[in-house]
Amino acid sequence: MPLRFLAFLEQIPYPEIHILRMFGSYVLIFRGEAVYATPSPIRYCPLMYKLLKEVGGPAASRLLEDFRMEREIESREGLLRLINEIILSQGAYRPDRPLNVCEANVSFGASEIMMDALSGHMIDAAALVMNGMGSVLTFTPGTTQGVVQRMTGCFFTTPHSLLLDRCLEEGVYPVFPFTGSIDPLASAREALRLGIRRFAVTTAASYNSRLDEIACLENSGSVIYRLALCATAVDRPTAAKMSDHGDIVWSCASSHVREVVAPRAIAQVGLKIPVYIMTQRGFELIKPRLKAIDPQFDAETVIPVTGGRRPVICHRGNRLEMIPADQIRDSCSDCPSPLI
Known part of the structure; x- marks a missing residue:
């Protein structure tokens, strides 16, 4: 494509539009306002309850009661109102927000998980989604966490020229710098084109239906972890x-995931919103995260297996412990409701 044409495209003003997901609701942000x-x-x-309590104060409490x-x-x-007064006012979607942050939010x-996998040299890159830039590739722990931070799901976004410049400065690779498109399959293809052979890619909502296409890209010379x-x-x-x-599957408020995915999982982390580990390599990928949470927890003693002996790793105070699935009496006392 001629450079002059690329320069012309860069000058076309996009209206700022984002579509995010919070509490199961799709939210339209237009020109900086929800x-x-x-x-x-x-x-x-429970996760949204925790996050809203942390950032929203009384306004969040009223919202949770209304729900x-x-x-x-x-x-x-x-x-x-909460998104406008709390989240947007704190700069969550501003182009000058920090892009290099190693603080774990959940x-x-x-x-x-990808941040700690990069720290542990298990992967060389992560393919994920960034508001204001769409599909991106990250190569460091800080940018992997920084481009996402507290984002609860981004399904449409428009690019920002200032954010593009800052991505390039921080070593973040935009897959669609001029359109901000979101396409995990294209991200995986681009990573392979760049010669990256070990990376993780995230898919969300209906795009999970294309996980098989991403899996088909993998060959004997590459490993594509699918989240x-x-x-x-x-x-x-x-x-x-x-x-x-999937190598790792988040259940969220899905009834189908609990019915279809859970029986085939070889391990699980968390109780309120189970995260199902589907493959041995998925379990290996999550080990650095377990160590970061609790350095004394010995993941090497955990034997991944399906069925009632499936290991469930969860918090007990400030520590992690492993409980066989068949010993958990009330696994959904504080789960999303209703499951759909």
């Missing part, structure tokens, strides 16, 4: 693809 939210299909999510009581209009208005988040996210409301065929082709 303006529309779809009805949320769930009333309660719990199924006040649709109030909850949608409250969600928009115990078993995808970016946290399947944002499963709330996925259909049963998509859950089957996640089970067949």
Whole structure:
């Protein structure tokens, strides 16, 4: 493509548009303001409860109560208000936000797992999604966590020229620098084209249905770890693809994932929102994260297996412990509700 044409494309002003997902609701951000939210299909999510309590104060408490009581209009208005007053006002979508951060926000988040896998030299890159830039490749622990931070799911975004410059300065590789497209399959292909042979890629929501296509890219000279996210409301065929082709699968508020994926999992981390480990290499990928959380936890003694003896690794105070799945009496006392 001629350089003059590329320069011309760069000058076309995009309206700032992002679509994120929070509490199961898709939220439209237009020119820096959250303006529309779809009805949320769930009333309660322990992870969102924790995050909103941390960042939102009284406004978050009111919002959580509106969700719990199924006040649709109030909850949608409250969600928009909280995003505008708390999340956007703190610079979460600003192009000058930090892009190199090693602080873990959740115990078993995808970016946290990839961050620690990079630190442990298990992978050489991560293919993930960044608001304001779309699909990107990261190569360091700090940028892997930094480009995501507290993002709860980004499904559409438009590129920002300042953010592009900062990505290049930080060593973040935008796959679609002029359009901000989100395409994990294209990200995996680009990583391979660049000669990267060990990397992790995230897929979310309906894009999990293309996990088999990403799996087909792998050959004897490459390892592509596949992390399947944002499963709330996925259909049963998509859950089957996640089970067949994911290395690590996040259950979110999905009933199909719990029905289809869980029985085939060889290990699990977390109880409230189970993260299912589907392959031995998926278990190896998560080991650096387990060590970062609890240096005294010996993951080498854990034997991955399906069925009632499936190891479930969870928090007990500040420590991690392993419990066989069949010894957990009430595994869903604080889970997302309802499961859909």
